[in-house]
Amino acid sequence: MSDTSGFKLLVVGSSLGGMTALVQLLGRLPEDFFLPVVAVQHLAPSTESQLAEILNRHIALQVKEAEEKESISASTVYLAPPNYHLLVETDLTFTLTLDELVNYARPAIDVLFETAAEACGPAVIGIVMTGANSDGAKGLSHIKQKGGWTMVQEPSTAQSKAMPDAAVKTAKPDLVLPIDAITDWLLALHTTQKRRTLV
Incomplete structure (x- = not known):
């Protein structure tokens, strides 16, 4: 974490057990957390989330479903709506699509992660958490290839370790930690960034 000044976006992917994991990950972040958070949680397509x-x-940050062409702002958690892929554009707005399923899912974590990596390059932090398939592994690898920072929930601590296991194997992430330790890392990053803005 030698240079934290360039981060613009935090993207998170989860599936089975993800609601609990998201509360755990985000619950201690302050309401003025300096990054926008964009999350894909696998959801049943036919139900209102x-x-x-x-x-x-449960968390201090504002949480909302992402909207078409919406500008991405700090201190907000954006969720992919049910049955839509969520894409990040280069102007830091969202696109929602009904394109084909990816990894049997829509929204798919890989779609979010790959478009975030293309839009922001090394300015992205990607986190893969609990889930019962391999979605997110390819996307996290793409974030790393573009110079972003990559983290995975320690598989042994996940409700379902298939997704973290796949992400570790495919992406070879920078850090593999329990969720509480990932949050500690994000809090330290936030503190460092606030100090930079005060100088």
């Missing part, structure tokens, strides 16, 4: 409402009860 209550994930934003649930997360808003």
